[in-house]
Amino acid sequence: MKARTLKSAVSGKRPRLLANGPGRKPSGRVQRAPSEAKLKVRTIVVPVDFSPESKKALQYASKLAAKLGSGLQLVHVVEPASFVDDLPNIALLRPDQEVAKEARVRLQSLMTDEVDRSIPVQAAVRIGKPYHEIVSFAKTGDADLIVISTHGYTGLKHALLGSTAERVVRHATCPVLVVR
Amino acid sequence: MKRRTTRLNVPAKQARLSQSRSVKSPSNEVHGLSRLKVQHILVPTDFSTAARRALQYARPLAKRLRAELVLLHVVPPLVCPADYGYGPVLRRVPDENEVRAAMKHLRSIARRSREPSCCATSVVRSGAAPEEIIRAARCLKADLIVMGESAVKGSGKSTAEITIREAPCPVLVVRESGAKLVKPGKARL
Numbered sequence: 001m002k003a004r005t006l007k008s009a010v011s012g013k014r015p016r017l018l019a020n021g022p023g024r025k026p027s028g029r030v031q032r033a034p035s036e037a038k039l040k041v042r043t044i045v046v047p048v049d050f051s052p053e054s055k056k057a058l059q060y061a062s063k064l065a066a067k068l069g070s071g072l073q074l075v076h077v078v079e080p081a082s083f084v085d086d087l088p089n090i091a092l093l094r095p096d097q098e099v100a101k102e103a104r105v106r107l108q109s110l111m112t113d114e115v116d117r118s119i120p121v122q123a124a125v126r127i128g129k130p131y132h133e134i135v136s137f138a139k140t141g142d143a144d145l146i147v148i149s150t151h152g153y154t155g156l157k158h159a160l161l162g163s164t165a166e167r168v169v170r171h172a173t174c175p176v177l178v179v180r
Numbered sequence: 181m182k183r184r185t186t187r188l189n190v191p192a193k194q195a196r197l198s199q200s201r202s203v204k205s206p207s208n209e210v211h212g213l214s215r216l217k218v219q220h221i222l223v224p225t226d227f228s229t230a231a232r233r234a235l236q237y238a239r240p241l242a243k244r245l246r247a248e249l250v251l252l253h254v255v256p257p258l259v260c261p262a263d264y265g266y267g268p269v270l271r272r273v274p275d276e277n278e279v280r281a282a283m284k285h286l287r288s289i290a291r292r293s294r295e296p297s298c299c300a301t302s303v304v305r306s307g308a309a310p311e312e313i314i315r316a317a318r319c320l321k322a323d324l325i326v327m328g329e330s331a332v333k334g335s336g337k338s339t340a341e342i343t344i345r346e347a348p349c350p351v352l353v354v355r356e357s358g359a360k361l362v363k364p365g366k367a368r369l
Contacts, residue, residue, distance in 0.1 A: 038240055039237070039240030039241050039243075039244055060350065063215070064216055067215075067244065067245060068244060145352075150345075166341065166344075169329075169340070169344065169353050170341075172355070173355065175354045175355065176352070177351070177353075178344045178351045178352075178353065179350045180347070180350065
């Protein structure tokens, strides 16, 4: 509503000279920034760690995708056991491939449950450091947006931004939407 | 990984069927065909390149989501020592000149972004940037904050990071260095 009043204020102030008579364009139209460019959000990357928070982010992303007509790419990152801490007896832990396989199944079910059918979805499982994999996945997949929740399994509720989300915001090359 | 094919013209009935199919999720109305409600998009700006990028991103987004843009600039207050008889205190007063100049600047930006579908309002606040952004988001009931972040990675927390931590709504961070944020050309819909 400001715009309208502003326009009248501006045109009211201006002395009505012959030079800018009826032929003059309305003041707002004259200097158009190159903002006319259309927003292109084709691919939205949604990192998923199966926490309720990440589910929320997925729901938000799917609604956004429905609005913007974009596709979703879910990615789950399996952190290798050796990254978690320097445990000497790795034999106790399950092999990463097995975990990744399981994650793939869970991603599939998440895809069918949470995402509307009209939205094209892809899912991928990566192995590595979460934030790094997310950022590189978005980069290689030419993603236009990453939708991530403030915290998944790391990070205190409400109080903190999870370390992964924070690092993704810092390092991503595309815009990042942080959902809470 | 199977790629699910796009089904474009899903009739509403079929879509509803597909919704009711997933039995156990009570959150059905959250996703699916329910609308994403974004009415106010808050765009804090410090007139930097990063902020300009954020605005470039926010404009078409607001248009697409039929949301109203609210431009915000936070002016640091003037701090002056004062004594009211109960010991020296620091008084913070809004820097009127700066506020006025910022308002003018914001309005000129807002005028540029005026489009039939989205109109931009300008707000200038005085105080510390992250707190005022959050406060503004609260009292405007913003549904989304779109803000820029400069590419310089300092050791401290940037305004965007602090805002993300405390904001009442989702925050979209647009990086200054992002090469392809807004592209001219056809939009897919």
